[in-house]
Amino acid sequence: MDKSVHIIGSGFSALAASCYLAKQGYNVKVLEKNNTLGGRARQYKKDGFTFDLGPSWYWMPDVFERFFADFGKKPSDYYTLDKLSPGYEVYFGKNDSITISDRLEEIYDLFEKEERGSSKHLKSFLDSAKANYNTAIKDLVYKPGVSPLELVNTTTIARVTQFFSTIRKQVRKNIKNKKLIQILEFPVLFLGAKPSNTPAFYNFMNYADFGLGTWHPRGGMYKVIEGMVTLARSLGVHFELNANVEKILVDDQKKVKGLLVNGKQVDTNLVLSGADYHHTETLLDTNLRQYSESYWSKKTFAPSSLLFYVGFDKKIKNASHHTLFFDSDFDAHAEEIYDNPKWPTNPLFYANFTSMTDKTSAPEGKEAGFFLIPLAPGIKDTEELREAYFHKIMDRFEQLTNQEVKKHVLFNRSFCVKDFEKEYNSYKGNAYGMANTLLQTAFLRPKIKSSKVKNLYFTGQLTVPGPGVPPALISGKIASDLIIKNQQ
Template identity: 85%
Template sequence: MGKEIYIIGSGFSSLAASCYLSKEGYNVTVLEKNDTLGGRARQFKKEGFTFDLGPSWYWMPDVFERFFADFGKKPSDYYILDKLSPGYEVYFGENDSIKISDKIEEIYEMFESVEPGSAKHLKSFIDSAKANYETAIKDLVYKPGISPLELVNSTTIARVTQFFSTIRKQVRKNIKNDKLIEILEFPVLFLGAKPSNTPAFYNFMNYADFGLGTWHPRGGMFKVIEGMVSLATSLGVKFQVDANVDKIITDGNNDVRGLLVNGKEIKTDLVLSGADYHHTETLLNENLRQYSEKYWAKKTFAPSSLLFYVGFDKKIENASHHTLFFDTDFDKHAEEIYDNPKWPTAPLFYANFTSMTDKTSAPEGKEAGFFLIPLAPGIEDTEELREAYFEKIMNRFEKLTNQEVRKSVIFKRSFCVKDFEQEYNSYKGNAYGMANTLLQTAFLRPKIKSSKVNNLYFTGQLTVPGPGVPPALISGKIASDLINKNHK
């Protein structure tokens, strides 16, 4: 008879861990506080429109392939992937945009046309990024973050200086055009920190971007969730929705004895939490929490977001599936997220129109629009502020893309700091977890295994390896491997 393990939360990391643990013979039950599975990657449907509530970028396809291959499967067994062409588009001003091709040679040509001589520097930069990507994926990101020695091998020693320089310094060393600089600094925003605070080693995100391309699962990111749930179910994992965990119950030896779920006690041998790390520790008696409120307050968190899900009654022009609006001061917005937290003066924003490439996401002749403004976590959140910022970005969107769209809005739904707190128990309403700065990398992140409570483990974006969907899949594997090592 296998050991009983309950997993709190049903996001990517929890689902990945549930598959690995069930395969190893554990009796696995996943508890989800909301009424649908998927964590932040849930789905919203209205009037024939379908939106992913959270993640919308499918990068690093090899990580997804590796996950499914561990079970003798392929992503194509569960969903259809389309490579986007262009991968995305970036607006810098009125009728002034650059499309990022899905072919690396065309990206080199575009750089050269904007800044003569830049192509050779970009090739060198991408060669370095590819080598770092291979090092990261093979040697680093699948490590459990227990010891600094995990980072030490002949490959990383050769690259040690890259941990003490930054993406910003590396990018700006040879590339001088502001537009090209912003394109190269953009991918590290997925890691939740400013380019000036992100180690240069993380340029592997640029290889993920230019080298591996941007993909879209037909039907949306939720198709990946459905595929993982299907796999987990076939392996024997059980799921419970509307299952709110009120307390983690321990005995006098600081062993997990059970959970209080919707007021009812459930016995278990082990608990793995894919829910917010800070929130999970509040489910314990105070003396059993590893990290104090002071600890969390000092950490650099990735941004929160103001999101809008908008149904339009016409097709949108002059935009791509993924469109970034960098027509305002990048550094000023970053400062208002990280250094002087406030509602941004003139925010950068992102728009996603899945229905441009995926007919399943909107009725014919209509468009599904997803808009995102990065915000400082923990700031004031009111309906009035949300509405004011919708007007701000709509004004700019219309002007930059030279079209009128507001009169075509059928409906809109917003999601912001308060919702992240209420729906996901997210610390300060952050959207992406804890940033990957130098002092918050690998063994310097919150630990997967609790040091105070036996049989309690963590997975997800606040522990190793960090923010993002591919890292969440990896985190689920790391956590399950550690549990298996300690309890098999």
């Protein structure tokens, strides 16, 4: 049997799958359309500043440990982690912010200070979150999404009601303080949906936040990509850059027979796509696609983002490595993303200053700033709108943190809907994939194995288990396991 496989894309899920398949003796070739590896987790360097273009939060360190352990390695063999202290800071108004400690006892004290009796409810909430985390990470999220029966065991049966309630209901049942509610509802944004549409079972993200902490790979998230590429190469994986896959070729028996790459046919009988799922299916003839345009248009997608990478000629004050700005109406912004898509009137935003922790991110005395505004996917994207929103959030940042920053901007690069579409073939320019709502969880997500083309598989944030970097690593393992099982 020919044990060769071509992988489209080189993001976290594709890299993970390449390692697992190479370990099992497959001859693996990764085809990346861009000129650097890492998919959305690329790097941008300018004038001594270094930015992660994509993912900026390192949560769930145990998932990374499990991945490297599968190859007899540790994350520390490839990069150095620093636990952030504080984990992050949240602004609710001028001179009104809450700092989230890296110690659970201090978080309990913080809650009690804001709302008497809330620490008791938080402890109970986190006990549930920890139990759900253990259930999810040790079992459920490693299932291939083939059958509903994957979700049925004694543990999940005991928690079945949590799949039919929501994070919002669970959080607000006992906690009444608006600030504390927003802090507890924030982590599910990584799953790409509103708290009111996210099953309560996903409170395990709160355990990932408070229980496991927030970390930073020294040198940035791209160090994780570099570590995975080093591991993959040591296992024999081959990489080809600037390799744009234009079509998936299928024979008369509806089996993969090759790829059209930069206008040339490459023979292969096994393909795994880590590229955008919707885009990958457009590389097939219409009759070989599993999902119609109507199917995709009805799905709830995670937001897109307007991103700014900013070099400042001074150090920033009154902010943390990760700083969230919740001084505007959360529900109104969410409605302008999911229910009535348009450019937000008064958006929440996020700022990340890695150079506060990592001196390699910016020249001495300067600061590297990464700003993110969640947006509805598919909306109009123009340079004029980007510029207007840059000034909008810079004005708010100055006011809230009580400092001048606009006149200290050395440069500003933006990245938005059109860039997500162009650079990553992302459906409607979404940034995180398909949201993890109840009807888009596990076996209800697009399948890893094509039902119409033999030897065609998918991995990444549009299939199981869902959005985020740790789920992407897991998706790579799930896809590779399914390939190995089906090829035996």
